[in-house]
Amino acid sequence: MSKQINVALIGNPNTGKTSVFNALTGLNQKVGNYPGITVEKKEGICKLPRGVKAHIIDLPGTYSLNASSLDENVVIELLLNKNDKDFPDVAVVVSDVENLKRNLLLYTQIKDLEIPTILVINMSDRMEYKGIHLDIPYLEQELQTKIALISTRKNKGIDQLKELITNYKDLSVTPCLNASEIDTAYFEKLRQAFPNQLLYKLWLVITQDVNFGKVDRNQIEAINSFKTKGKSDLKRLQQKETIKRYQFINNTLKKGQTIDLSNAKDLRIKLDRILTHKIWGYLIFFVILLTIFQAIYDWAEVPMDFIDSTFASLSEWVKNVLPEGAFTNLIAEGVIPGLGGIVIFIPQIAFLFLFIAVLEESGYMSRVVFLMDRIMRRFGLSGKSVVPLISGTACAIPAIMATRNIESWKERLITILVTPFTTCSARLPVYLIIISLVIPQGRFLGLSYQALTLMLLYLIGFGAAIFSAWLLNKILKIKSKTFFVVEMPNYKVPLLKNVALTVLEKTKSFVFGAGKIILAISIVLWFLASYGPGEQFNNAEEIVTAEYATDNLSQDELDQKIASHKLEHSFIGIAGHAIEPIIRPLGYDWKIGIAIVSSFAAREVFVGTLATIYSVGSDEEETIKNRMAKEINPVLGTPLFNFASGISLLLFYAFAMQCMSTLAIVKRETNTWKWPILQLTIMSAFAYVVALIAYQFLK
Amino acid sequence: MQVTLADIKRGQQGVITDVSSIHIPLKLLEMGCLPGNMVELVQVAPFADPMYLNINGTHLAIRKETAIHILIDISNE
Numbered sequence: 001m002s003k004q005i006n007v008a009l010i011g012n013p014n015t016g017k018t019s020v021f022n023a024l025t026g027l028n029q030k031v032g033n034y035p036g037i038t039v040e041k042k043e044g045i046c047k048l049p050r051g052v053k054a055h056i057i058d059l060p061g062t063y064s065l066n067a068s069s070l071d072e073n074v075v076i077e078l079l080l081n082k083n084d085k086d087f088p089d090v091a092v093v094v095s096d097v098e099n100l101k102r103n104l105l106l107y108t109q110i111k112d113l114e115i116p117t118i119l120v121i122n123m124s125d126r127m128e129y130k131g132i133h134l135d136i137p138y139l140e141q142e143l144q145t146k147i148a149l150i151s152t153r154k155n156k157g158i159d160q161l162k163e164l165i166t167n168y169k170d171l172s173v174t175p176c177l178n179a180s181e182i183d184t185a186y187f188e189k190l191r192q193a194f195p196n197q198l199l200y201k202l203w204l205v206i207t208q209d210v211n212f213g214k215v216d217r218n219q220i221e222a223i224n225s226f227k228t229k230g231k232s233d234l235k236r237l238q239q240k241e242t243i244k245r246y247q248f249i250n251n252t253l254k255k256g257q258t259i260d261l262s263n264a265k266d267l268r269i270k271l272d273r274i275l276t277h278k279i280w281g282y283l284i285f286f287v288i289l290l291t292i293f294q295a296i297y298d299w300a301e302v303p304m305d306f307i308d309s310t311f312a313s314l315s316e317w318v319k320n321v322l323p324e325g326a327f328t329n330l331i332a333e334g335v336i337p338g339l340g341g342i343v344i345f346i347p348q349i350a351f352l353f354l355f356i357a358v359l360e361e362s363g364y365m366s367r368v369v370f371l372m373d374r375i376m377r378r379f380g381l382s383g384k385s386v387v388p389l390i391s392g393t394a395c396a397i398p399a400i401m402a403t404r405n406i407e408s409w410k411e412r413l414i415t416i417l418v419t420p421f422t423t424c425s426a427r428l429p430v431y432l433i434i435i436s437l438v439i440p441q442g443r444f445l446g447l448s449y450q451a452l453t454l455m456l457l458y459l460i461g462f463g464a465a466i467f468s469a470w471l472l473n474k475i476l477k478i479k480s481k482t483f484f485v486v487e488m489p490n491y492k493v494p495l496l497k498n499v500a501l502t503v504l505e506k507t508k509s510f511v512f513g514a515g516k517i518i519l520a521i522s523i524v525l526w527f528l529a530s531y532g533p534g535e536q537f538n539n540a541e542e543i544v545t546a547e548y549a550t551d552n553l554s555q556d557e558l559d560q561k562i563a564s565h566k567l568e569h570s571f572i573g574i575a576g577h578a579i580e581p582i583i584r585p586l587g588y589d590w591k592i593g594i595a596i597v598s599s600f601a602a603r604e605v606f607v608g609t610l611a612t613i614y615s616v617g618s619d620e621e622e623t624i625k626n627r628m629a630k631e632i633n634p635v636l637g638t639p640l641f642n643f644a645s646g647i648s649l650l651l652f653y654a655f656a657m658q659c660m661s662t663l664a665i666v667k668r669e670t671n672t673w674k675w676p677i678l679q680l681t682i683m684s685a686f687a688y689v690v691a692l693i694a695y696q697f698l699k
Numbered sequence: 700m701q702v703t704l705a706d707i708k709r710g711q712q713g714v715i716t717d718v719s720s721i722h723i724p725l726k727l728l729e730m731g732c733l734p735g736n737m738v739e740l741v742q743v744a745p746f747a748d749p750m751y752l753n754i755n756g757t758h759l760a761i762r763k764e765t766a767i768h769i770l771i772d773i774s775n776e
Binding site for chain 2: 063064066068099101102105232235236238239242243246268269272273276277278366369370371373374483484485486487488489490
């Protein structure tokens with residue numbers, strides 16, 4: 001087998017770089033993380049003519065080699081490190097025909113690194129529409145390269161690009177301009193100090209604030225001693241460099257590109273008059289959010305119910321088919337429901353990312369940032385935090401995954417940390433049953449108390465998210481340059497292929513990334529609920545049968561009593577008893593304790609667990625509710641679920657981090673257990689304190 | 700007439716005369732915000748912040764706090 005050609009795709013954001021990547025690799029791609037940081041690493045394999053294969057890496061979008069974010073650091077770290085296994089044999093710079101001038105800036109920098117470089121001019125289907133004409137041979141000569149004029153939308157030019165990649169050895173490695181002219185004396189000194197190094201590489205190492213890996217470490221230190229210029233001098237030189245590059249580009253394009261403005265049409269400005277309008281802009285955004293919310297909440301319900309029942313019958317089936325025993329129970333009650341608990345999230349994740357991909361691809365997301373920046377900035381959030389926070393009302397898991405497009409790490413981290421406060425759909429069953437138990441019927445200004453309480457709980461969730469964001473913004477000391485420059489790209493009709501691949505890839509990353517953790521925890525929780533030490537658990541059947549021997553119970557009723565007895569004396573039951581002293585001041589007894597412990601798997605488990613403990617046969621809400629209403633507080637002798645304990649429980653569920661799947665996804669997105677553990681402790685502690693105050697105040 | 704970019708109204712145009720390189724992110728310069736280039740204020744968010752600009756054909760949004768460091772000449776209007 002011949003050696004693979006290493007290809008790096010480089011380009012400004014919004015040039016359709018990912019479309020080129022998708023066109024080259026198709027489904028032969030995988031997405032991971034760069035080690036230690038949460039920047040997405042996309043790579044894939046492309047089959048080239050004559051049996052050659054290329055390993056293609058899609059580098060994060062960047063406007064230049066002057067890095068200002070983690071994503072951009074990745075680009076220059078790779079391009080400056082010849083020893084990296086991904087170091088490109090050939091760089092493919094993707095540009096957009098409508099923004100050629102700006103896109104070429106990065107191109108001229110890459111050329112200075114003397115890496116063989118191909119220039120891709122994408123979106124060529126827009127040329128006629130925009131009245132653009134290009135003199136390709138002239139441009140190839142001036143830019144010292146080969147140009148592939150392609151259109152990923154019309155699927156044109158991809159074969160030519162593949163051909164160019166195959167023949168990368170024919171490409172010139174001569175830079176197209178001499179950047180050292182910006183300060184000849186300085187660069188001459190640099191050359192003398194490091195005669196064996198590429199001058200432009202040295203310049204980048206001096207001006208960039210990035211970690212260049214172990215190999216270059218010594219060199220950097222040597223260069224550091226050479227740093228004769230202060231920061232502001234260097235910045236002035238960088239500005240000079242930028243101007244110089246633009247001079248070259250302007251001169252080249254003057255001859256190589258003609259734009260007939262009479263043919264040009266600009267839809268963008270017309271659309272933006274409405275879409276970024278002070279009133280209409282917000283109104284339209286609100287409608288879009290409602291649609292997204294509705295989709296994740298409502299449309300996902302059908303597939304979710306289907307998944308739920310499928311896994312339930314699968315459990316049943318396994319129980320019937322396999323011989324009785326511990327192993328069968330593990331499969332039927334531990335593993336299958338655990339897997340079901342992962343698969344159940346797929347519809348919501350898919351729907352959310354379908355919308356997000358469309359918003360991103362169409363160019364609308366930049367407008368959202370524009371509209372929301374001012375409001376969100378005050379709380380240390382980004383304009384892009386709006387979508388995660390709102391979609392958190394359906395489910396925090398896709399919401400947290402959606403924070404990936406927030407560039408500033410600090411803003412992204414804050415968004416991840418506060419999103420679980422928003423009221424997700426799993427809290428709803430808990431809220432509904434408790435509200436109907438403890439909030440009186442009746443109306444205030446025509447609105448029922450119960451509906452008002454529910455709305456208040458949603459508002460409390462948002463309030464907690466915003467407030468903690470504000471607080472975190474004050475506390476977190478993360479160095480992140482938060483200057484704000486957002487490109488407002490032209491509107492485009494989203495490419496189906498790109499949208500589909502995004503949805504597929506996000507779903508995969510959830511299933512394989514967070515899924516493992518979720519499965520592991522659910523098996524542990526199942527074990528704790530199905531096994532227990534001692535006489536009471538192991539002989540539950542005899543004990544319960546003997547106790548109710550004279551009561552003439554039906555077999556079903558007896559089974560329910562046994563299940564309840566077993567749960568009480570299982571490990572989780574023991575835990576519920578153990579935490580009773582801690583939760584008694586909140587107005588709960590050990591039964592609620594068990595429900596709280598087991599609902600760590602997912603909040604809605606609370607209701608089901610109470611059903612088992614109270615040995616109510618069905619999951620019917622009415623039945624459980626009636627049984628709950630009869631429950632008496634063992635200490636006070638009053639109903640257990642009264643106004644005070646009910647409100648306390650509602651507040652506890654509003655704030656507590658009762659969802660292992662969210663913790664798993666936070667671990668995945670932040671690459672450390674530190675943040676999920678902090679989230680768990682702080683949110684639970686806060687929930688406890690608030691519930692305590694509420695109960696003590698109201699009782 | 701020389702004013703800062705933060706002072707102009709929606710729809711107004713001007714030519715960039717000076718950018719304070721210390722206060723302006725390099726990224727903005729790289730996107731074309733350089734002396735000599737045309738700039739137009741396309742749209743503003745409530746409280747005139749952020750500002751949606753068209754600089755030499757590149758459409759982008761910046762905050763007011765950045766715009767005050769960009770000087771423009773609006774006398775040719």
